[in-house]
Amino acid sequence: MTDTTSADLGSLSPIEFQQRLDQWIKDNEAELTASEPDESKSVEEATAPPRPFQTLLWNAGWLRAGWPEEIGGTGGSAVQRAQVYEGLAAAGYALPETLPTLEVLTPALLKYAPALAHTYSEGFLSGKELWCQGFSETEAGSDMASMRTRAKKVEGGWSISGHKVWNSYASVSDRCVLLARTGEQESRHKGISAFLVDMDTPGVEARPIKTMTSRNELSEIYFDNAFIADDRIIGEVNQGWEFAMYLLQWERGMYAWMRQAWLNNRLDEIRPLVKTSDQEKELGAAYMRALALRLVSRRTIRQLDKGIYAGPEVSIDKLLLSSAEQIVLDLARSVHRGAYELGDEPEDARLVGDFFYTRSASIYGGAAEIQRDVVAQRVLGLPRGR
Numbered sequence: 001m002t003d004t005t006s007a008d009l010g011s012l013s014p015i016e017f018q019q020r021l022d023q024w025i026k027d028n029e030a031e032l033t034a035s036e037p038d039e040s041k042s043v044e045e046a047t048a049p050p051r052p053f054q055t056l057l058w059n060a061g062w063l064r065a066g067w068p069e070e071i072g073g074t075g076g077s078a079v080q081r082a083q084v085y086e087g088l089a090a091a092g093y094a095l096p097e098t099l100p101t102l103e104v105l106t107p108a109l110l111k112y113a114p115a116l117a118h119t120y121s122e123g124f125l126s127g128k129e130l131w132c133q134g135f136s137e138t139e140a141g142s143d144m145a146s147m148r149t150r151a152k153k154v155e156g157g158w159s160i161s162g163h164k165v166w167n168s169y170a171s172v173s174d175r176c177v178l179l180a181r182t183g184e185q186e187s188r189h190k191g192i193s194a195f196l197v198d199m200d201t202p203g204v205e206a207r208p209i210k211t212m213t214s215r216n217e218l219s220e221i222y223f224d225n226a227f228i229a230d231d232r233i234i235g236e237v238n239q240g241w242e243f244a245m246y247l248l249q250w251e252r253g254m255y256a257w258m259r260q261a262w263l264n265n266r267l268d269e270i271r272p273l274v275k276t277s278d279q280e281k282e283l284g285a286a287y288m289r290a291l292a293l294r295l296v297s298r299r300t301i302r303q304l305d306k307g308i309y310a311g312p313e314v315s316i317d318k319l320l321l322s323s324a325e326q327i328v329l330d331l332a333r334s335v336h337r338g339a340y341e342l343g344d345e346p347e348d349a350r351l352v353g354d355f356f357y358t359r360s361a362s363i364y365g366g367a368a369e370i371q372r373d374v375v376a377q378r379v380l381g382l383p384r385g386r
C-alpha cells in the first residue's frame with residue numbers, strides 16, 4: 001500500500017485533494033480490488049469484520065477526510081467526503097454497503113450529541129463497528145409521528161419497550177440510533193427522543209427479514225424493557241423529531257450523492273451495450289436524470305456543509321434519486337435481457353438484486369407520494385387537495 005500523509009488532507013484545495021486521491025486509487029488498485037466489498041454474498045459475510053476495504057481507506061486517511069479531528073478525522077469540509085465516494089465509484093469500486101448509514105447518522109450525532117460522537121463515532125468510521133437506524137414501525141413509516149415504541153423514565157436512564165421494523169443491517173450492527181416516545185402518545189412529533197443503543201443490551205433483539213433480493217439486510221428490532229443509561233440520550237428529551245429532520249437532510253444530500261456516483265458508473269457500463277433506438281432514448285433520459293440528481297445533491301451537500309438548513313427542497317433530491325435509480329436499472333435490465341431473466345452468473349444475480357433494490361428507492365427515507373406532497377405544498381405553495 002502506498003503511504004499517504006493524511007495529516008494535511010484537510011487543508012488541500014479540491015483540485016489537490018482530487019489529484020492525490022486519484023493517484024492513491026491508481027497506486028493501490030491491487031489491494032483495493034482484493035478487499036472490495038462483495039454484495040453478492042450474504043449480509044453476514046459481506047459485512048463481517050475485519051472489513052478490509054474500509055480499514056484500508058481509513059488507514060490511508062481517505063475515510064478520515066472531511067470529518068472533525070474529535071472523531072478521528074483530518075478536518076476539512078464534507079465536500080471532501082463527497083470527493084472520496086465519487087472517486088472510488090468512478091474507478092469502479094463498490095462502496096461498503098453500510099457507509100450510507102454512517103453518512104446519515106454521523107453528522108446528526110455530531111450536531112446533537114457531540115460527546116457521544118467523540119466517544120463512539122470513530123469505531124463506525126474506521127470500520128470496527130456497524131450501526132443501524134431504528135425509526136420505522138409497522139404503523140409508523142411515513143407517519144413517523146405516530147410511533148409507539150416507548151422510553152419510560154427509570155432511575156439512571158430509560159426503559160425501552162416496543163418494536164421497530166425495516167431497519168437496515170440491524171442484525172449485524174453493534175449500535176442503533178433509536179427514536180422512541182418519551183411523551184404521551186397524543187404528543188406526536190413533540191414527544192419523541194433519540195437514543196444511542198448498544199445492540200447487545202439485554203432486552204434488545206434484531207431478527208433479520210429476507211427481502212425479494214433474497215438478502216436479509218433488513219431486520220425488525222424488539223425492545224423488551226431494555227435499559228438505556230441517561231448519558232445515551234441524543235440531544236434533549238423530546239428533541240428526537242428535530243434530530244431526525246436534520247438527519248434526513250443528510251440522507252437526501254450525501255446519500256443521494258453516493259448513489260449518483262454509483263449510477264453514473266453504471267451508465268458508463270451500460271452505454272456500449274445499447275442497441276435499439278428506444279434504448280438510445282432511454283440512455284439519454286437516464287443520463288439527464290442522473291445529472292439532475294448530481295446537481296441538486298451537490299447543492300444540498302454544500303449547504304449542509306456551511307450549516308445552512310436545506311429545507312423542504314430536499315424532497316426534490318429524494319424524488320430525483322428514486323426516479324434516477326429506477327430509470328437506470330430499467331435500462332440495465334433492458335440491455336441485459338435474457339441474462340436478467342435466466343442468467344445464473346454472479347453478475348446476473350447482482351443485476352437482479354440491484355434492480356429490485358432500486359424499486360424500494362421510492363419508499364425508503366420518505367415515500368415518493370409524500371415527497372410530492374411536500375414539494376407541492378411547502379416548496380411550490382400549492383393548495384392542499386380535497
Ligand SMILES: Cc1cc2nc3c(=O)[nH]c(=O)nc-3n(C[C@H](O)[C@H](O)[C@H](O)COP(=O)(O)OP(=O)(O)OC[C@H]3O[C@@H](n4cnc5c(N)ncnc54)[C@H](O)[C@@H]3O)c2cc1C
Nearest residue numbers: 133134135136141142166167168360363364365367369370
Ligand atoms: C430498503 C429499505 C431500507 C430501509 N431502511 C430503514 C432503516 O434503516 N431504518 C428505518 O427506521 N426504516 C427503514 N426503512 C423503512 C422506511 O423508512 C419506510 O418504509 C418508509 O418510511 C415508508 O413507510 P412504510 O413502509 O410504513 O409505508 P407506509 O407509510 O405505510 O406507506 C405505504 C404507501 O402509502 C403511501 N402513503 C402513506 N401515507 C400517505 C399520505 N399521507 N399521502 C399519500 N400517500 C401516502 C406511501 O407513499 C406508500 O406508497 C427502510 C425501507 C426500505 C424499503
